Amino acid sequence: MVDTQDVAASRRAGEQAAGAAKPTSTRHISWDAIRVLGIVGVLAFHATFLAPHTLPGFDMPPGPLQMDFPFGASILIVISGYFAAMTIGRGTPLRWWLRRLARLLPAFWVAVVVIFLVSIVLHPEGFPRPSYGDLVGNLALVHTLLPSVEYVDLSHWTVPVQVCGFTAIALLAWKGRVRGRTATLVMWAVLLIPLAVRYVFMRPGEVAPWASMMMDGTGLNRAHLLIAGVAIYRWSKGRMSFAQLYCMLGVVILAHDKHPPDGDSVIAFAVALVLICVAAYQPAWELPVLSRLAKPISWLAGISYGVYLMHYVIGTIVARHLADLGVPWWGWVPAFVVTAILLGWALTRWVEQPVFTFLTRRLDARQPR
Numbered sequence: 001m002v003d004t005q006d007v008a009a010s011r012r013a014g015e016q017a018a019g020a021a022k023p024t025s026t027r028h029i030s031w032d033a034i035r036v037l038g039i040v041g042v043l044a045f046h047a048t049f050l051a052p053h054t055l056p057g058f059d060m061p062p063g064p065l066q067m068d069f070p071f072g073a074s075i076l077i078v079i080s081g082y083f084a085a086m087t088i089g090r091g092t093p094l095r096w097w098l099r100r101l102a103r104l105l106p107a108f109w110v111a112v113v114v115i116f117l118v119s120i121v122l123h124p125e126g127f128p129r130p131s132y133g134d135l136v137g138n139l140a141l142v143h144t145l146l147p148s149v150e151y152v153d154l155s156h157w158t159v160p161v162q163v164c165g166f167t168a169i170a171l172l173a174w175k176g177r178v179r180g181r182t183a184t185l186v187m188w189a190v191l192l193i194p195l196a197v198r199y200v201f202m203r204p205g206e207v208a209p210w211a212s213m214m215m216d217g218t219g220l221n222r223a224h225l226l227i228a229g230v231a232i233y234r235w236s237k238g239r240m241s242f243a244q245l246y247c248m249l250g251v252v253i254l255a256h257d258k259h260p261p262d263g264d265s266v267i268a269f270a271v272a273l274v275l276i277c278v279a280a281y282q283p284a285w286e287l288p289v290l291s292r293l294a295k296p297i298s299w300l301a302g303i304s305y306g307v308y309l310m311h312y313v314i315g316t317i318v319a320r321h322l323a324d325l326g327v328p329w330w331g332w333v334p335a336f337v338v339t340a341i342l343l344g345w346a347l348t349r350w351v352e353q354p355v356f357t358f359l360t361r362r363l364d365a366r367q368p369r
Contacts, residue, residue, distance in 0.1 A: 029294050029297055030285045032297050033290055034075065034079065034275055036297050036300050037275070038073070038076040038304070039076070041075070042155070043336070043340060047315065047336040048061050050154075051312075051316045051336070055127060056126040057323050058320065058329070059329050069264075069267075070264055071265045071269045073155065074264065077158055078276060080165075081225065081230045082276065083229070084166060084230065085229065085230040085233035086233055104159060104162060104305075107348075108159050111347060112156070113139075114310070114314075115153050116135045119152070133149065143157075143160070144216070144219060145160075153309075155308060161222045162226075165223060172186060187227050187248065190223050190224070191224055194215055194220050195251075195255055197214070198211075198221075224251075224259070228248075231245055232280050233280065236280035253270050253273075303341070303347075307341055309344070310340060310343035310347055311343070315335075315336040315339045318339045320332075
C-alpha cells in the first residue's frame, strides 16, 4: 500500500546522509521489513483466525497458532501516511494526488472484478455471494459508506480510507497554505474531533445516524493512522518535537482503541509504531538476519499491495475447497498464503506496475515542469 518508488527515495536519502561517515552506501531494508511485518500480520490473522472463525467448513488450527490480534493493515496505512508526507512537496499537489490514485485504484478495480468472478464461479457452500450491486458499489468506493453495499472483499476497507486521506492531504497542501503550526493544529483536530463525536454522539445504544455515516462510512474513524505516519515524518525532519510526537502518538493509540472495529491489538500496534519511529530516525538497520533475508524481504515488500488486495476471499475459497477434500489446517493454511502471494505478484507485475508507469508517463507529458 505504500508506493515502492517512495520507499526507494527514502533509502536514497538515508544513504546520502550516511555517505559522509561511510565510504560506500548500503541498501537499507528497514521500511521493507516493516511492510513485510504488516502484510504477514494480515495474512496470519485472516488465515488462522478470521476465516476459520467466521466461515463454515474449516477445522481450527491449535490455539497457540491462532493469531487473534489484528494490526497489520493499520501499520500499512501508517506507512502510507509517512510516505505521503515525504512526497507531497514534490511537484504540485494535484500531480501528487493523481500519482497516488494511479498507484491505488487500477489495481484495486481489477482485484474487485477478479474476486467477484471467482466468488461467483467457485462459490463454496455456505459462503456469502456478492451481487452485481455490490460489485458496482465496491468499484465506486462506497462499500464503507452505504450499509446496503456488501464488501466484495472484507480487507478492502483500507482503500477508501487512503483515497479520502490522500485527497485531504492534497487539498491542505494546495498553494502551501497549511504548514508549520497550522499543520500541527489540523492534525490535532483530525485526532480529537472524531474522538469527541464518538463519545458524545455514538455511545452504546445512542448512535446518531449522521455520526455513524460521517465516522465509519467515510473512514474518518481510521484517519488517526495516516496522522500517525505524518507526525512521525515531521518529527524525523525536525518539524515536531519529541514531546509533541509522544503526545500525538498517545492520542493515536487511544483513538485506535476506541474506534471500531473491536478487537484491534493496541499493544502490537504500539510496538509497530515504535519500529516505524526507529526506521524514520535511523533507516540503516545493520542486523545480520535482515542482511541474509534482504532479497526475499524486498521482493515481498514490493508486491505487498497486490497481496493485500487479492489474499482474503480467493485464499479462503482455495482453502475451503481443500478442506472439503479432507486436507487438514496444516495444508490449507499454507495454501491460503501461497495463493495470496502468487495472485499478489501477478496483480503487481501485470496491472499495478505497468498501469502506473503508463499513467504517470502521460501525466508527466501533460504537466509543465
